[in-house]
Amino acid sequence: MKPFDYVRPATVAEAVAAAAQPGATYLAAGTNLLDLMKGGVSRPDRLVDVTHLEGLDGIEHLADGSLRIGALVSNADLAHDAGFARSYPAVAEALLSGASAQLRNAATVGGNLLQRTRCAYFYDTASRCNKREAGSGCDARDGENRAHAVLGWSESCIATHPSDFCVPLVALDAIIEIEGRNGRREIGLDELHRLPGDTPQRESALEPGDLITAVRLPPAARDFAAHARYLKVRERTSYAFAVVSAAAALQIENGKIKEARIALGGVAAKPWRARTAEDVLKGVAPTADAFQEAAWRALTDAKPSGDNAFKIELARRIVVRALTLAAAGTPARLPALPASPFASTSGAIHA
Amino acid sequence: MPELNLTSAPANLRHGSNIGQPLTRRDGILKVKGQATYAADNHPPGMLFAVMAVSSISRGRVASLDVTAAKRHPGVVDVMTSDHKPPLAVDPEIKTNPFVFRMEVLQSDEVRYANQPIAVVIAETLEAATEGAVLLAPRYETLPALVGLDAGKSFVPPVVGVGNPTENRHGDVEAGLASAEKQIDATYETPPQYHNAMEPHAIVASWDGDNLSVDMPTQGLMLSLGRIAELFGIAPDKIHIRSPFLGGGFGSKGFLAGPQTLGIMAAKLVGRPVKLVLRREQMYGPVGHRAPTRQRLRIGADGEGRLTALDHHARTVSSTFDDFYEPAADASHTLYASLAIRTSHDAVRVNTGTPLFMRAPGEATGSIALESAIDEMAWACGIDPLAFRLRNYAEVEPITGKPFSSKALRACYEQGAARFGWAKRSLQPRQMRDDAGHLVGWGMGTATFPALMFQAEARAAIRRDGTGAMEIGAHDMGQGAWTALAQIAADGLGLDIDHVEFKAGTSDLPDAGIAGGSAHTATAGAAIHSAGAAVIAKLADLATNDERSPLFGAGNAGVVARDGKLFRRDDESRGESYAEILARAGVAEVEARGTGAPNPAAMEEYAMHAHGAVFAEVKVDPELGQVRVTRMVGAFAAGRIVNPHLVKSQLFGGMIWGMSFALHEEAITDRRSGRIMNANLGEYHIPVNADVPPLDVITVEEHDPHVNALGIKGVGEIGITGSAGAVANAVWHATGVRVRRFPIRIEQLLTQS
Numbered sequence A: 001m002k003p004f005d006y007v008r009p010a011t012v013a014e015a016v017a018a019a020a021q022p023g024a025t026y027l028a029a030g031t032n033l034l035d036l037m038k039g040g041v042s043r044p045d046r047l048v049d050v051t052h053l054e055g056l057d058g059i060e061h062l063a064d065g066s067l068r069i070g071a072l073v074s075n076a077d078l079a080h081d082a083g084f085a086r087s088y089p090a091v092a093e094a095l096l097s098g099a100s101a102q103l104r105n106a107a108t109v110g111g112n113l114l115q116r117t118r119c120a121y122f123y124d125t126a127s128r129c130n131k132r133e134a135g136s137g138c139d140a141r142d143g144e145n146r147a148h149a150v151l152g153w154s155e156s157c158i159a160t161h162p163s164d165f166c167v168p169l170v171a172l173d174a175i176i177e178i179e180g181r182n183g184r185r186e187i188g189l190d191e192l193h194r195l196p197g198d199t200p201q202r203e204s205a206l207e208p209g210d211l212i213t214a215v216r217l218p219p220a221a222r223d224f225a226a227h228a229r230y231l232k233v234r235e236r237t238s239y240a241f242a243v244v245s246a247a248a249a250l251q252i253e254n255g256k257i258k259e260a261r262i263a264l265g266g267v268a269a270k271p272w273r274a275r276t277a278e279d280v281l282k283g284v285a286p287t288a289d290a291f292q293e294a295a296w297r298a299l300t301d302a303k304p305s306g307d308n309a310f311k312i313e314l315a316r317r318i319v320v321r322a323l324t325l326a327a328a329g330t331p332a333r334l335p336a337l338p339a340s341p342f343a344s345t346s347g348a349i350h351a
Numbered sequence B: 001m002p003e004l005n006l007t008s009a010p011a012n013l014r015h016g017s018n019i020g021q022p023l024t025r026r027d028g029i030l031k032v033k034g035q036a037t038y039a040a041d042n043h044p045p046g047m048l049f050a051v052m053a054v055s056s057i058s059r060g061r062v063a064s065l066d067v068t069a070a071k072r073h074p075g076v077v078d079v080m081t082s083d084h085k086p087p088l089a090v091d092p093e094i095k096t097n098p099f100v101f102r103m104e105v106l107q108s109d110e111v112r113y114a115n116q117p118i119a120v121v122i123a124e125t126l127e128a129a130t131e132g133a134v135l136l137a138p139r140y141e142t143l144p145a146l147v148g149l150d151a152g153k154s155f156v157p158p159v160v161g162v163g164n165p166t167e168n169r170h171g172d173v174e175a176g177l178a179s180a181e182k183q184i185d186a187t188y189e190t191p192p193q194y195h196n197a198m199e200p201h202a203i204v205a206s207w208d209g210d211n212l213s214v215d216m217p218t219q220g221l222m223l224s225l226g227r228i229a230e231l232f233g234i235a236p237d238k239i240h241i242r243s244p245f246l247g248g249g250f251g252s253k254g255f256l257a258g259p260q261t262l263g264i265m266a267a268k269l270v271g272r273p274v275k276l277v278l279r280r281e282q283m284y285g286p287v288g289h290r291a292p293t294r295q296r297l298r299i300g301a302d303g304e305g306r307l308t309a310l311d312h313h314a315r316t317v318s319s320t321f322d323d324f325y326e327p328a329a330d331a332s333h334t335l336y337a338s339l340a341i342r343t344s345h346d347a348v349r350v351n352t353g354t355p356l357f358m359r360a361p362g363e364a365t366g367s368i369a370l371e372s373a374i375d376e377m378a379w380a381c382g383i384d385p386l387a388f389r390l391r392n393y394a395e396v397e398p399i400t401g402k403p404f405s406s407k408a409l410r411a412c413y414e415q416g417a418a419r420f421g422w423a424k425r426s427l428q429p430r431q432m433r434d435d436a437g438h439l440v441g442w443g444m445g446t447a448t449f450p451a452l453m454f455q456a457e458a459r460a461a462i463r464r465d466g467t468g469a470m471e472i473g474a475h476d477m478g479q480g481a482w483t484a485l486a487q488i489a490a491d492g493l494g495l496d497i498d499h500v501e502f503k504a505g506t507s508d509l510p511d512a513g514i515a516g517g518s519a520h521t522a523t524a525g526a527a528i529h530s531a532g533a534a535v536i537a538k539l540a541d542l543a544t545n546d547e548r549s550p551l552f553g554a555g556n557a558g559v560v561a562r563d564g565k566l567f568r569r570d571d572e573s574r575g576e577s578y579a580e581i582l583a584r585a586g587v588a589e590v591e592a593r594g595t596g597a598p599n600p601a602a603m604e605e606y607a608m609h610a611h612g613a614v615f616a617e618v619k620v621d622p623e624l625g626q627v628r629v630t631r632m633v634g635a636f637a638a639g640r641i642v643n644p645h646l647v648k649s650q651l652f653g654g655m656i657w658g659m660s661f662a663l664h665e666e667a668i669t670d671r672r673s674g675r676i677m678n679a680n681l682g683e684y685h686i687p688v689n690a691d692v693p694p695l696d697v698i699t700v701e702e703h704d705p706h707v708n709a710l711g712i713k714g715v716g717e718i719g720i721t722g723s724a725g726a727v728a729n730a731v732w733h734a735t736g737v738r739v740r741r742f743p744i745r746i747e748q749l750l751t752q753s
């Protein structure tokens, strides 16, 4: 392997200083980064291992009713935290539908947010890829692109963001806490990932050295607990990225939707919040027609970027289904096959 | 090597007669404890690590490699390239027989497929070798790649599979179609698939002068030995190969692979032991795969649903430089009676590593198309798919007219259908839903695989302490040869399995043939059986010719061997232990050899196949198109079952593979570059635990006096056949959508809701 420096800072400030150097990258569990390094896709000069930093591995209830999740909490620990799953069931369901049990045990919250696209041409260093090498071209554009984006893509990049976790998070207005060279700041998750435009190599709003320290769920996020689901269509029952996924969260009062949240996964370079679709649901009864209308709105701007027109129709149907499931109510226990269309099928024992 | 000596049995071994007992794997504990040494676990002193650099283009030539940069990297010892390599004794391009496949071992700068080895970096550490390979930064002169089933002008290959005729016919297919009341004309496509054995191809090679010591997984010790001897110009007895365990092979480890040859060359180049292990993505090229196919089936049936014609044509691909043709259409030779049958193949050449045997080569690809088409015809005739298959049941092998050596397929249909509850199936598709509103479908397929035999030899001994030994260079690919063959050995020697030292897995033992064609247990087993009989005969000679023995004079009546004793067949109260016989004779041991081989006379007379019937239930989300198999029942008749436990595992594995074929597996090739875009187990989908439904396997009793002395037919591959079609047919039955391109994808099921 290419030689690299490995540093293990003791404090956040040291970490930020070390990672701000050119060629430096944060290392969390490494389930994505190390694969990229082995494939020669990422070739950092310096790894700044954050896994030993103090105070980033807690789940904290704040006085105002928010929840702060440390960036180093593992995907599995978060999903299995009973209180968390009760308050934010769609997030727990999304986490448990991702990767495999082994990967979830290792993967961190921060790493999940910043995992890179699974575009095969990004991984294949012999292919042209604007994201990997700015200005080199995009071999996915006319290639095997059945899994690529249908929303927010540009001629320079049609990749999708693969995270499941981010989809319900963006629906619930999660906030990202960042420590950077100029101190602490926070942004909405919706602003973290960028659409490709002409600069697909710039994937996030983070600056060199910026460390995600926590994800915060605002107080209102719990108000959806009774009606929140994540639904993920994939090519095998478990251990596969989403073809398309959706999070749907509703507040229903007196037979009317007080507030709706909808986000899509696997369709764009970021977790895709469908605000116009949410708007049409506000104040109406949770009916099939209303859900159809919302689904239609969610995908108005969608267009195929290749052999993937089916994803648009699939996304519509997933939105309808996710809303239907959410309206029916969050199940008392997380399903054995989380987020699966077969979640309700009895007899399944593991995923 | 403790693992080569499995005399000491775990406490839970069952006693009594051995064949037919469901013993657990005798090597299971070693494996669970991590004590079973696989090839790459060996680290001889002074060993270096070799890493291949592979081409990222699929056609052209390597214009330059930055060898200097690689060599400058700390730890790199040498870089083997087409300009700097030890000579081979023969040109690896020369095919001395059809089982010699061309390999890319740095003989030129030509690139013929993506992931072809173009250099080998040898270093003190794996990390240094890996980085050295990156630093080579190859530049290429690239030519347009030939990709896919329409890449060029098609041609008719001289033979398909293992020397099968490209075309076969019985009767007049066109006349049969013309006279048919119902006709089906359907085209199915199957994708390229890769073996993806859990254990990647590996080799640890050490030279000592002209002596070569090799650890590598192989399904054919003697084939590999012969090829190494030929390539390196050394006598076979100077080569020692150890292959005690394979982490799967599925056909990809049948022949010495190019990368393994490179490991031996690298060791020669640097004069130190070398280990070379493929990375997962490097297994998508130089070690074989299952070629894609496009199969057109034209079928005719009369008013009663009897087949009047079955025309099966398969298009496949081979590499630009060698010949292997997936014999997909041959699946139509044996299953269904038809007035007329024609099978034919054509092919195009593409920039790919040469396709090879992959678990049920031809049978698997052909079966999913044939079983789908038969299902389509049953529906066209308005007949239940099982009834339709029974109506066209072949009493003799359709293509040859030969009787079957045995065929308990009717019993498979009956028992499988009963267990599954098939009788309650609706004829119409899209009729069943579960409580959650998912579409439910039931489908079936017939399974078949030839009962083959190769050549093998075994050596048996009985020792003065009353124990026995059986030696055979057999291969345990995970299927359980260490256990099943030891069971046959114990019965052959008339001993409890605990009292038999069973040796296998190295090239200094008698030739066991290959672990392939589902024929290893039959072939090696026959050799073991005959060696056992021969050594018992020698022992009996000692006793029956000795006046002091209670067996004296038993000559004509004969003796039987059981529990370490010989008894007079006509009077079992008279007997003597092996130990007593040998002690009195003053002999340390008696030994004998035996062979296993096909019986040409029986093959001339009979068609020999294993059969089965597979039933599958799937659920399909009506709007979202995701599919889940919820239940499978397979009933198989495969002659004598040596170890029901291991046999079930093989059949389970096959059925899961069949489901994988129908729903998951596909190598995605970039249509421009010819590179495989999902060469990893994250994205090359195979079923995970959550996909595997409750599986039910029934082994149907079958006695076959003709296939071999033990009546064994083999179960390694048959499980895929039938299963893939059963799942595909169940998807149709659930949805009413007939998908003819595999694996079935979500978008193909989104058409209605």
Ligand SMILES: Cc1cc2nc3c(=O)[nH]c(=O)nc-3n(C[C@H](O)[C@H](O)[C@H](O)COP(=O)(O)OP(=O)(O)OC[C@H]3O[C@@H](n4cnc5c(N)ncnc54)[C@H](O)[C@@H]3O)c2cc1C
Binding pocket: A025, A026, A027, A028, A029, A030, A031, A032, A033, A034, A035, A050, A071, A075, A097, A098, A099, A100, A103, A106, A107, A108, A109, A110, A111, A112, A113, A114, A115, A116, A162, A163, A164, A165, A210, A211, A212, A213, A239, A240, A241, A242, B682
């Ligand atoms: C086979 C496979 C299947 C998978 N399937 C799924 C799936 O179905 N769904 C899904 O959602 N995910 C899936 N994943 C992805 C998995 O979720 C991610 O790999 C994981 O979440 C990354 O977390 P990590 O801690 O290992 O991050 P790392 O690999 O250590 O880091 C990932 C990136 O984040 C950066 N980073 C990490 N922490 C911080 C921080 N605190 N601040 C700033 N930057 C940071 C790193 O520099 C790096 O660029 C799969 C992965 C694999 C290998």
Ligand code: SF4
Binding pocket: A117, A119, A120, A121, A122, A128, A129, A130, A131, A132, A137, A138, A139, A140, A141, A156, A157, A158, A159, A200
């Ligand atoms: S889609 Fe984006 S990530 Fe994929 S090859 Fe094109 S530029 Fe690279």
